[in-house]
């Protein structure tokens with residue numbers, strides 16, 4: 056019985072038929088999705104912090120409005136993704152608890168600090184850029200609610216990327232101080248952005264199964280290569296140097312070669328040793344705990360209103 | 370720099386602009402720190418409305434002044450130049466204080482915009498007609514939360530009552546006319562004193578429904594409209610103006 060269900064399930068995947076919440080699915084598929092979607096949702100929420108940092112300090116009103124709207128978009132992405140995750144039978148409270156206790160991860164990139172205004176542009180260009188590479192294929196993911204959430208998310212991410220690039224372009228046309236700020240920021244964010252695609256394919260144990268389930272469509276290294284190829288051209292427009300001496304065009308492969316990634320740093324940041332890991336989680340926990348009385352008030356009020364209505368009806 | 374309109378009209382526009390900017394700035398501080406994701410989004414929306422309105426007013430003010438842009442006023446004036454109401458520079462403290470600050474102001478703001486829409490100043494009428502749609506929503510949002518917090522739990526009731534008691538003394542200033550307000554009343558029929566009664570009536574109704582007590586015997590603070598602010602505004606501006614002060618005369 057179980058076996059024929061599993062066969063039917065895989066057949067649907069192979070035929071590109073979407074899996075919906077009420078459909079039977081293997082427990083491992085459900086678990087993988089919960090892990091991936093919640094990690095993604097947490098990344099949106101934690102990702103609000105490094106950028107949110109600069110809302111009150113944006114250099115002019117136009118930038119302030121754009122940044123605030125962007126960070127608000129990220130909150131919206133978190134909301135869609137938590138909702139998609141809830142269709143798999145896990146509550147938002149439980150997911151948030153996993154984030155706060157360190158059981159769930161989020162994208163390591165957000166454990167790096169935004170210390171200059173240029174970082175806001177660089178995050179848009181490189182981090183949203185890498186996110187788009189990762190996320191566009193997810194619009195065709197086998198799980199319906201996730202795929203549909205990603206369609207909405209991707210539209211906004213590409214807008215964020217253009218906006219970030221435009222911030223940097225303005226700096227590149229600015230004064231010497233602004234050009235330095237730009238180069239320094241790219242120097243700091245380039246390698247962490249390259250790490251956003253995850254370990255090399257040889258060291259990525261879950262990948263094969265995720266590919267078979269069509270949760271993942273391209274390997275980490277394939278996506279990373281696309282990202283490099285895209286950024287090299289855009290860096291020329293910005294007149295910045297990408298901080299990789301091994302970066303050069305490979306005629307044979309038709310791609311840019313790039314230097315080795317410092318996986319030691321990557322795993323350390325994943326483990327919690329990045330410059331901002333503790334800060335980020337502490338900030339999230341703090342917001343949640345300080346908001347407890349507000350959430351309690353809202354539900355107490357809603358109950359009172361509901362019982363008032365019930366009395367009126369009776 | 371020369372101003373090509375009555376300086377009092379210019380001041381009045383800046384009062385409106387500074388109110389919108391300073392409140393928008395305060396509310397934007399919540400972004401990423403809200404009590405629940407939905408409210409984080411709602412507060413960001415409201416902050417965006419206010420800052421958007423500030424831009425319209427600053428652009429109008431700039432159109433009357435040689436060499437000015439929408440950014441000249443927020444980024445290049447010091448505390449004494451700002452004309453916002455004291456209430457709006459108060460810190461967020463907690464969600465109750467934040468919503469109480471908005472509640473008192475939103476109710477006033479709505480009536481003020483109504484008065485501007487009925488007035489004889491074309492450019493201001495245009496901005497106000499756009500803004501009032503947003504402010505109608507702000508009013509609903511902040512009064513709904515006053516009710517939830519006031520009539521929610523014991524703790525929320527106490528917290529929000531404390532905020533009401535602390536902030537009420539900053540509301541008297543709404544209706545104390547500055548020279549600019551007097552000019553606008555005389556020339557364009559925008560009379561802030563005339564909306565006081567309606568405002569009182571409206572907030573009393575909401576407070577009552579929220580089971581909250583109206584503060585009595587209040588000595589009202591004033592000074593925002595003449596640029597005599599609380600100590601809080603300087604810190605707000607230090608943050609707001611940081612890049613422009615550290616790297617003057619550049620494009621961003």
Ligand SMILES: [Fe+2]
Pocket residue numbers: 099128129132208212
């Ligand atoms: Fe996002």
Ligand SMILES: [Fe+2]
Pocket residue numbers: 129183211212215
């Ligand atoms: Fe984004």
